[in-house]
Amino acid sequence: MIQKDKRAWAWIPLLYFTQGLPYVLVVTVSVIMYKKLGVSNEDIGLYTSLLYLPWVLKPLWSPFIDLKSTKRNWFLAMQLVISIALLGVGLSLPTQMFFMTTLACFWMAAFASATNDIASDGYYMLGLTEKKQSFFVGIRSTFYRLAMVTGEGLIVILAGFLEQKYGDNTKAWSITMTATAFLMLALTVSNFFVTPKYESSEAIAKQKPKGFWEVFASFFNKPNIGIALTFILTYRLGESQLVKMVSPFLLDPLEKGGLGYSTEQLGTIFGTVGVIFLSLGGILGGILISRDGLKKWMLPMVLSLNIPNILYAILAFTKTTSIVAVTTTVIFEKFGYGFGFAAFLMYLIYIAEGKSKTSHYAIATGFMALGMMLPGMISGYIQQWLGYGGFFIWVVIASLPALFLLKFITYPADFGKKTKNTDA
Secondary structure: OOOOOOOHHHHHHHHHHHHHHHHHHHHHHHHHHHHHOOOOHHHHHHHHHHOOHHHHHHHHOHHHHHHOOOHHHHHHHHHHHHHHHHHHHHHHOOOOOHHHHHHHHHHHHHHHHHHHHHHHHHHHHHHOOHHHHHHHHHHHHHHHHHHHHHHHHHHHHHHHHHHHHHOOHHHHHHHHHHHHHHHHHHHHHHHHHHOOOOOOHHHHHHHOOOOHHHHHHHHHOOOOHHHHHHHHHHOOHHHHHHHHHHHHHHHOOHHHOOOOOOHHHHHHHHHOHHHHHHHHHHHHHHHHHHHHOHHHHHHHHHHHHHHHHHHHHHHHHHOOOOHHHHHHHHHHHHHHHHHHHHHHHHHHHHHOOOOOHHHHHHHHHHHHHHHHHHHHHHHHHHHHHHHHHHHHHHHHHOOHHHHHHOOOOOOOOOOOOOOOOOOO
């Protein structure tokens, strides 16, 4: 079997960029696309949140990733399926039943993306030593988030440019999603050549669980698992709602409480400063955990994930359309998100420790997805009820359960800390 940590700087950035791109297209770019095609906030919040369901349910089929074939084969196959599904979105947009057909294609992409996540994360834990996992958690998070900002930024900028060029939102988004399908295909081919074949037949046999149900039993028998899962469900309680309504807030006209930004302006902001500060936050978070361990940085990272959201409430109440104010808000929110998410990833890795890491990590991230899906489903209704200003205040308040649970969750204080004699 190939030595662990080999070519990590080559395959980790590419693999996690490829993992993040379909996720952002399904759960975030779809929101912007449907908004520009005239779908209501209530329908956007409800139906695009239901697209989280494959990430919630992925633990049900995660043992098959351990039991059948290699993780490399799984993620390459799923990436190809995602490419086909995105092509289906692009080709079906001009049809009369575009909403139902594109949702079906997004569902296909979501299922394949959730499965790709299981295999990619399992490959990450297999291909790196534990010491390297803590160092690279910031790198993988950064490139995952870079993919998300690429979706919110460059892909949305392209759609906005085409909207202006053709004066036809449907045509613009059809071309954009078709082009994105070919981008996904190019990433799949690149992963085929860059990712090493770590998994020998002996290694696969050694890591296979004895049976399907053993995987679940061993996970739910972990110490203090109830508190741990409650923490996972609430860690992003505020963000799960924020992410659904930020784009409608910036795109809605002033008379509806929004800021009246164009699609292209929205994409430019997220695709420039969003990329830079999200990257800085994610890299810094990984480095600090690697240096000091998870315990020291858990509280600061939880706060950094949530406190910047108050800036959106200030924008909503003051109704300022200043590009400086909006960009500053995005800077703080993206940096805080990147910094704060590093702690969450390391905690999920800790929860997955032991036998059947791939499946256990999938179960943990399934609960994470559930914590994103359920609040997101009602976010549009809450926004309509409270208005944008009240909604963003509620988003900040929603961070309180996770802060409360911090004193009850247990994990080694130095988890993720690199030993002094280990090279980066």
